[in-house]
Amino acid sequence: MADTSEEELRILDPKTVADELRKHGPPRQITMHGTTAWLVSRYDEVRDCLGHPGMSPAAAYAASQGQTTPVSGLFEDTLPGTNPPQHTRLRRLLAKAFTTRRVESLRPRVQEITDSLLDRIAVEGQADLVTALAIPLPMQVICELLGVPIADRTEFHQWADLMLTPPLDPDTAARSQDAATKLWTYMEDLAEARRKAPEDDLISDLMSAHEDDRLSHREVVATARMMLIAGYELTGSFISNAVLALLSRPDQLELLRKDPELAGRGLEELLRHAGPGILVVRFANEDVEIGPVRIRAGEQVLLDMDAAHSDPAHFTDGERLDLTRDSGMHLQFGHGIHYCIGAPLARVEGQIALESLVRRFPGLRLSVPASEISHSKNPFIRSLTALPVEFEAQRPEG
Secondary structure (H helix, E strand, C coil), rough: CCCCCCCCCCCCCHHHHHHHHHCCCCCEEEEECCCEEEECCCHHHHHHHHCCCEEEHHHHHHCCCCCCCCCHHHHHCCCCCCCCCCCHHHHHHHHCCCCHHHHHHHHHHHHHHHHHHHHHHHHHCCCHHHHHHHCCCHHHHHHHHCCCCHHHHHHHHHHHHHHCCCCCHHHHHHHHHHHHHHHHHHHHHHHHHHHHHHCCCCHHHHHHHHHHCCCCHHHHHHHHHHHHHHHHHHHHHHHHHHHHHHHHHHHHEEEEEEECHHHHHHHHHHHHHHHHCEEEEEECCCCCCEEEEEEECEEEEEHHHHHHCCCCCCCCCCCCCCCCCCCCCCCCCHHHHHHCCCHHHHHHHHHHHHHHHHCCCCCCCEECCHHHCCCCCCECCEECCCEEEEEECCCCCC
């Protein structure tokens, strides 16, 4: 049983279970530092956990127990932090505002932003693609979608980075909490401004839903803050991961160069192979049967996404990147009621970023060996701190 009193849903450090990861066996219990959890690694069982109504994300479970943790505090009153019936109502209202039509209407703007970012590095012949493309692209898109003024985006980025820094010590935790409070206040003021003077953005749509369907002011602010964070962090991580995967596999990069339309199908394979999710945390709300085991109410579950996405029962030679593979069944966006509502936008951004890079810089290559690329220390999310590349410098037009 996971300790939910003294440690407030303390999550196992994935580094301590490294030897257990990527084993395609039945769910098994592991115990580290006095905390016990189930480790689930086979695709079918990971999918069952993600979609089972008796399983909750950590934030939603914490809220149901009346607890406040760094995770639950960030996602309280949002889709990842709630279960039905509140989750059902929030998702219905968000689906009205976050429509496929709105996402598709953003495609030309996503292309414009991408081209502008690539213009800035084209003359240099080298760049760090994390800071030059992977992060600024989804950040600018989500800020425009929500209606965050351009002048405020640098400050927002700083707050977001602090909020997402693992609270490994009291000072870091305090700075993270301070940033969360500042971003909350900022979004609260922006939501109030949109209530008084609506514009053509998602914040205004959420405020309209507030008037029509009793979406609380707190839910509007919490959702907007969560979308600002999730809207760039995970997509940015995926873009840099995908580029590294392609540059590390010249044969696959060449396939994409010869057939740019492969980017759509290949994107799903890249999500499977190099998606940002490494481990996902769930808690059982009730006794749940997963495969051959019974997980008791209150027990903690770690879902090994890498193992699931290389499960030989579903993916032949799953450790290998193959852009021609049918990988539409991957679980990077989740499954069931907590399936990521921003998945269509993430796909548009990823596809345009990859297509544009391959088209614009045919000689794109790593500046250093792949083994020297710097990865973040977040054990739950696969991301890069830098991605140095080089290419043939291009003269500016005109």
